[in-house]
Amino acid sequence: MIAYIIRRLLYAIPILIGVNILTFALFFVVNTPDDMARMHLGDKRVTEEAIEKWKANLGYDKPLFWNAEKDGAGQFTDTIFYTKSIRLFVFDFGLSDNGRNIAHDISQRMWPSLAIAVPSLLVGLLLNITFALTMVFFRATYIDTAGVVLCVILMSISSLFYIIGGQFLIGKMLNLVPISGYDTGLEAIKFLILPVAISIIYSIGSGSRWYRTIFLEESGKEYVRTARAKGLSEKVVMGRHVLRNALIPILTGIVVLLPLLFMGSLIIESFFGIPGLGSYTIDAINQQDFAIVRSMVFLGSVLYIIGLLLTDISYTLVDPRVRLN
Amino acid sequence: MNLVLLWTDMLVFLLVLAIISFVLVARRREHMRAPWRQVARSRMGMAAAVILVVYVAIGLLDSIHFHPRDHDASADQPRYSADVISVFDWIMDPVRSKVEKTYSAPFATHLYAKETVRLPDGTQDRIYPRLEHGGAHLSDPETQRLTDIATRAGMGLIYALVIWLLAVAVLVGWQSRGLQQPFRRRLADIFKRRTPVPWDVIIYTGAVVIVFISLATQLAPHYHIFGTDKVGADVFYQTLKSIRTGLMIGTLTTLIMLPFALFLGLAAGYFRGWVDDVVQYTYTTLVSIPGVLLIAAAILLLQVYMSNNPEQFSTPENRADLRLLFLCLILGITSWTSLCRLLRGETLKLRDIEYVQAAQAFGVSHMTILTRHILPNVMHIVLITVVLDFSALVLAEAVLSYINIGVDPSMNSWGNMINSARLEMARDPVVWWSLAAAFIFMLGLVLPANLFSDAVRDAFDPRMRKLQNN
Numbered sequence: 001m002i003a004y005i006i007r008r009l010l011y012a013i014p015i016l017i018g019v020n021i022l023t024f025a026l027f028f029v030v031n032t033p034d035d036m037a038r039m040h041l042g043d044k045r046v047t048e049e050a051i052e053k054w055k056a057n058l059g060y061d062k063p064l065f066w067n068a069e070k071d072g073a074g075q076f077t078d079t080i081f082y083t084k085s086i087r088l089f090v091f092d093f094g095l096s097d098n099g100r101n102i103a104h105d106i107s108q109r110m111w112p113s114l115a116i117a118v119p120s121l122l123v124g125l126l127l128n129i130t131f132a133l134t135m136v137f138f139r140a141t142y143i144d145t146a147g148v149v150l151c152v153i154l155m156s157i158s159s160l161f162y163i164i165g166g167q168f169l170i171g172k173m174l175n176l177v178p179i180s181g182y183d184t185g186l187e188a189i190k191f192l193i194l195p196v197a198i199s200i201i202y203s204i205g206s207g208s209r210w211y212r213t214i215f216l217e218e219s220g221k222e223y224v225r226t227a228r229a230k231g232l233s234e235k236v237v238m239g240r241h242v243l244r245n246a247l248i249p250i251l252t253g254i255v256v257l258l259p260l261l262f263m264g265s266l267i268i269e270s271f272f273g274i275p276g277l278g279s280y281t282i283d284a285i286n287q288q289d290f291a292i293v294r295s296m297v298f299l300g301s302v303l304y305i306i307g308l309l310l311t312d313i314s315y316t317l318v319d320p321r322v323r324l325n
Numbered sequence: 326m327n328l329v330l331l332w333t334d335m336l337v338f339l340l341v342l343a344i345i346s347f348v349l350v351a352r353r354r355e356h357m358r359a360p361w362r363q364v365a366r367s368r369m370g371m372a373a374a375v376i377l378v379v380y381v382a383i384g385l386l387d388s389i390h391f392h393p394r395d396h397d398a399s400a401d402q403p404r405y406s407a408d409v410i411s412v413f414d415w416i417m418d419p420v421r422s423k424v425e426k427t428y429s430a431p432f433a434t435h436l437y438a439k440e441t442v443r444l445p446d447g448t449q450d451r452i453y454p455r456l457e458h459g460g461a462h463l464s465d466p467e468t469q470r471l472t473d474i475a476t477r478a479g480m481g482l483i484y485a486l487v488i489w490l491l492a493v494a495v496l497v498g499w500q501s502r503g504l505q506q507p508f509r510r511r512l513a514d515i516f517k518r519r520t521p522v523p524w525d526v527i528i529y530t531g532a533v534v535i536v537f538i539s540l541a542t543q544l545a546p547h548y549h550i551f552g553t554d555k556v557g558a559d560v561f562y563q564t565l566k567s568i569r570t571g572l573m574i575g576t577l578t579t580l581i582m583l584p585f586a587l588f589l590g591l592a593a594g595y596f597r598g599w600v601d602d603v604v605q606y607t608y609t610t611l612v613s614i615p616g617v618l619l620i621a622a623a624i625l626l627l628q629v630y631m632s633n634n635p636e637q638f639s640t641p642e643n644r645a646d647l648r649l650l651f652l653c654l655i656l657g658i659t660s661w662t663s664l665c666r667l668l669r670g671e672t673l674k675l676r677d678i679e680y681v682q683a684a685q686a687f688g689v690s691h692m693t694i695l696t697r698h699i700l701p702n703v704m705h706i707v708l709i710t711v712v713l714d715f716s717a718l719v720l721a722e723a724v725l726s727y728i729n730i731g732v733d734p735s736m737n738s739w740g741n742m743i744n745s746a747r748l749e750m751a752r753d754p755v756v757w758w759s760l761a762a763a764f765i766f767m768l769g770l771v772l773p774a775n776l777f778s779d780a781v782r783d784a785f786d787p788r789m790r791k792l793q794n795n
Contacts, residue, residue, distance in 0.1 A: 015610050018606065018610035019610055019614055022611075026619075026622045027622065027626075035633060036629075152772065152776060153772060155716075155775060156771040157764075157768060157771075158739075158771075159720070161760075161764055164743070164747060172750075263615065267724060281618065285618075285729075285730060288625055290625075293621060293622060293625075296618060297615060297618045300614065300615035301614055301615075304613040304615075
């Protein structure tokens with residue numbers, strides 16, 4: 001098991017290097033530091049000195065891959081690629097393009113993101129399973145058909161409408177909760193209710209439809225027929241046998257998402273003014289702050305790879321027939 | 326007419342050609358026709374298909390661009406104006422040209438904001454001024470407006486009824502001739518649901534569509550059905566123009582990603598070994614980069630490139646069009662991985678089946694085995710993925726435009742409409758019609774697309790067929 005995990009972690013290194021080179025190419029090769037400086041300093045009549053100063057301040061004045069003026073290791077380390085990209089491997093995110101410490105920002109903004117993502121995931125999971133199980137319990141009746149149609153309608157509405165509609169109805173018309181903002185401690189709850197509710201409603205359509213398929217597939221298996229043949233009631237068959245076995249694909253499907261919860265939800269956070277990592281990323285995109293975007297890309301990839309690894313491990317934990325090799 | 330071929334137009338017509346040739350090929354092969362016949366028998370799927378056809382027709386009309394002729398030029402020496410319009414713009418000209426000053430509500434005859442105007446007697450007053458076009462034919466809007474709308478709507482309904490009856494008569498007549506049946510018997514068969522294809526559903530959905538089109542043609546030239554936006558442009562026209570953007574994102578993305586996914590997926594599964602390693606490495610790397618961030622990076626890059634090389638993008642249409650194409654490309658890069666993985670898995674299974682091994686033993690070349698034996702057997706996966714991805718891509722466009730990494734801000738799209746609606750909803754009194762129009766027309770595309778893709782998946786996916794038999 002440990003050997004397997006170590007091997008998988010080693011296998012992750014070439015992938016992360018690939019991610020790194022790709023993002024580096026996207027940000028630096030096509031788009032030179034001079035262009036970036038010009039964009040950040042604003043207007044088109046910036047002087048050469050201002051550009052040079054901006055580059056020197058943020059360390060963009062070095063060569064891209066190879067510094068011929070230095071000796072020894074400095075030829076490789078004193079380059080933009082090394083200082084901006086390779087340093088990410090030790091989670092040294094450096095400074096953002098307007099001079100803030102990215103690592104500090106991330107550690108601060110992680111918590112509001114989790115405060116939305118974790119409740120949405122848990123309550124959403126519970127609701128999805130309940131709805132899906134109800135639909136399968138009443139399968140091939142009008143309740144089932146109506147449920148599926150409702151799911152498709154919910155799926156067909158853009159997430160933006162849920163957010164704008166929810167803010168307008170609950171926040172503005174009924175004045176139940178503040179429209180946007182965030183606070184520390186328990187005060188935060190009143191800011192969190194609406195975003196959590198909206199992200200649950202948004203995910204319920206596709207979620208319960210997917211789980212319905214899993215339950216249906218499970219209920220066509222031999223052991224379910226055996227259980228029915230034994231004379232067990234439909235409630236027991238569904239609640240005991242089908243639910244438990246169907247939880248394996250459901251839970252392992254969720255494990256891959258767990259690490260990514262840290263990244264937060266881009267749209268929800270920026271609409272509700274929650275200072276999480278999602279809105280951090282959106283702000284960085286809008287301000288064209290490449291240092292932050294690059295760090296978030298790297299962080300996202302690391303978390304995704306961890307998620308894949310956790311998925312494989314969770315398979316062996318819930319299903320002893322699966323062996324890792 | 327002086328035709329203009331934008332890049333996206335070219336790809337759209339390529340796609341149309343591809344679909345037509347696919348239909349011609351599939352028509353003659355029973356195993357390809359059978360699943361489609363099942364799709365055609367699905368009531369929900371056919372209702373959805375009728376609505377989709379209308380959307381696609383609007384999108385195609387909006388994809389034929391040309392330079393219009395200048396009005397003041399003489400007939401023997403035609404001059405063409407610099408702006409590019411589409412056939413759809415030309416049809417919608419009575420709506421497109423009617424620009425007001427600023428916001429006005431649906432069916433309004435007055436602006437939504439008060440303005441200081443000089444009255445004929447020399448005094449000044451703050452009133453809601455009359456619109457220049459909306460309801461301009463009325464002498465006294467207060468009393469005439471509702472009756473005028475009602476008469477026009479009534480006329481629309483009557484026209485719709487006539488057109489619908491004619492269409493049904495032609496359809497049933499044509500079918501009864503083909504089947505050598507009396508007209509009335511065919512009619513009874515259809516409405517008593519005795520036909521394999523649910524023609525009754527198609528006829529009913531067609532009725533709804535005809536009513537909407539007929540009402541719109543009666544009302545839209547005289548009123549702003551969905552009001553006007555901040556700069557006074559007609560919202561109904563904007564939301565209809567957004568259809569093309571949505572369809573482009575949904576289809577061109579797939580068209581661009583398909584060759585990569587097919588080629589790499591089949592190669593990885595068939596050749597295994599180092600080819601497999603390289604392909605797996607490529608897609609794992611791409612999939613581990615968060616999609617939104619990759620798109621953001623690519624769009625930022627394009628913006629920088631465009632501002633540094635303005636000479637390559639002559640017209641605003643050209644600029645917006647290339648940005649749309651680039652967005653499709655980058656969305657394609659982020660979404661080909663899942664299809665590639667599915668194809669690789671299926672090919673791994675297929676290559677060990679006897680007929681492939683037999684072909685190998687006969688010394689058939691790899692290329693022939695891949696195209697003759699493997700490709701036809703994975704096409705159902707391709708089709709299902711393409712159809713299922715469509716609605717997700719249309720929805721994604723809205724979200725991306727909201728973060729300003731979607732289509733060009735000057736381009737009509739539902740995402741841009743929603744984006745501007747965010748500020749309008751915070752106004753007092755609320756300006757709700759842009760959002761409502763975007764909502765209705767987006768749901769009108771995505772919901773039928775989802776229903777249709779369900780019908781396709783049920784017909785093509787062996788797993789789904791098994792579930793239905795349970």
